[in-house]
Amino acid sequence: MAWPASSVPTRAAGPESPLLDPVLQALDPDRDRPADILHATGLTLGFGSKTVVADIDAAFPRGTITALIGPTGSGKSTFLRTLNRMNDKVPGFRRHGDVRLDGSSIFTPDQDLLGLRRRVGMLFQRPNPFPMSIRDNVVAGVRAHRIARGKQLDVVAEQRLSQVGLWDAVKDRLRDSPFRLSGGQQQLLCLARALAVGPEVLLLDEPTSSLDPVSTETVENLLRSLTPALTLVIVTHNLAQARRLSHRTMFLFDGALVEHGTTEQIFESPREEHTQRYVTGRIG
């Protein structure tokens, strides 16, 4: 499944590159890496005899937020979870096609799964703290990957909790249970935990669907602040959220990628009738 080197689009050549200034391009440390950090080609996914998504080609430009929208059962989550191979262990899961991270397939037999997940992190639909203290939750991944230890862990915990704006709320109860935090705070904690291992891509599976509007806004602002350092892919049922948050939008319907473009284009001038009907609330 090797991708011909000549056809790998580089950032300089990318038509939608956020960096058009040639000087900045020369200084860009990522200039020799593909402009699209993640690239799915001919991806067909299914469980058993059921095909969930078929033949998806999609690229995720570095440093952008892409929203995956579509009705329930359209295959958004299955697609998202394939990007860091979370579906590998699901019984009956099958896959054709490829996903490349920085130009190399994530499905090669020698791919280090744990390393992949360190680079491609994930935030889930509902907060899922581990049964350990707040501080230990934040540094759980850091510990597992032996990125830091001892006193450094406290530094990492403070840094990441501050980054998600939770530090002031929890600094006096770092040793307490995370289960006494509010739902929004728990989700921020999970975000801090995901950020602590230093991912390049963050996959978000309806991260605010269980949160109240105020917490949702907090999380959204935070996600926005993570770009362009990180690339975000977010599954959402909330069209307003997709519109507010994302640079690019993919519309999936019934297992097919119907339309993929800038968020403005998808919402303002969709090319497909299906997309038009979905974004205006007439189906789904």
Added chain:
Amino acid sequence: MTTIGTGAPTPATLPGRGGRPAGRHSITQRAARILRGREEPAWRAAARIASIVPLGALAFTLTVLAVKAWPAIRVNGAHFLTGTDWRPGSAYGAVVRTHGVAHPAGSSYGAWALIAGTLQTSAIAIVIAVPVSVGAAFALTERLPGWLARPLGLAIETLAGIPSVIVGLWGALTLGPFLAQHVYPFVAGHVPDVPVLRYFRGPTGHGEGLLTSGIVLALMIVPIIASTARDLFAQVPPLPKEGAQALGMTDAEVARWVTLPWVRSGLVGATILGLGRALGETIAVAMVSGSVIAIAPNMYGNMTTIAATIVSQLDSAATDGTGFATATLAEAGLVLAIISVVVNVLARRVIARSSRLGLPVGSAA
């Protein structure tokens, strides 16, 4: 059954039922209607009784034991807890009185060897059984495919139902001799002469004794702990485990950091269940302990426990015309009951401390 409805103070129809005549409802519907309004007080009374019964049973048991044991408590005194002699005295000799209690001349009872034996065998059983059970439960829920896990789980539960006398028989006739011939000599010859491990050195005996008793007990409590642990593991919600995988944790790390902490207090509870069984297990230990009232000099030494002593001595105790031997056995039983209660309370403290993180077992976070 038709008389149930007559004279009942319930209205003929229920709200929302459209005013159909009562006679057109089934018997169950009518019964439900009659019970409505009475079920709450009945439920409360039943709950109250149910909550008192276990406490009452415990208090009753301890009281009866204490009353039966009272003469022995007065005569044996503190010596009963510290002494290691166990002499019934002469059944045909003179009867003497101490503190007004008649007992055979020369009788002297110290139960320290029994108490120590009970604690030692139970400790060995727990040390062996807990890792084995948790490992088995983990394999059943997380590693093995369903077609293999289901029959294995059933086998473990069936193991819990095997009568202890059969386990004891197997321990005495098969396991004990096998260990004494093929395992113990090897172990005794290879462990270094350092603290703790030192107890694995020395004469290895014929297969009865402390270690064999502990192993047989472990075998009996593994099903209890393993089946409870399996149910606990199955209750751990998938989302935190997925979160750990998504962080790049290995399966072992997910188990270490998420699954085990999630069920920790439940595992302590399961261990207490097993410990209670091990402390009180009687007949199997009586068959493999060697039945010697002494503290085992090493892991292979003959010894006995409180429960095993009670069952093996009850017959001869009845020949003591003064009833003192029986009272002494009751005292031993009281000590065993108190040990069980104390162990339970201590373990509950451990649970309270380890669930500081506010995690109800199996809670969906």
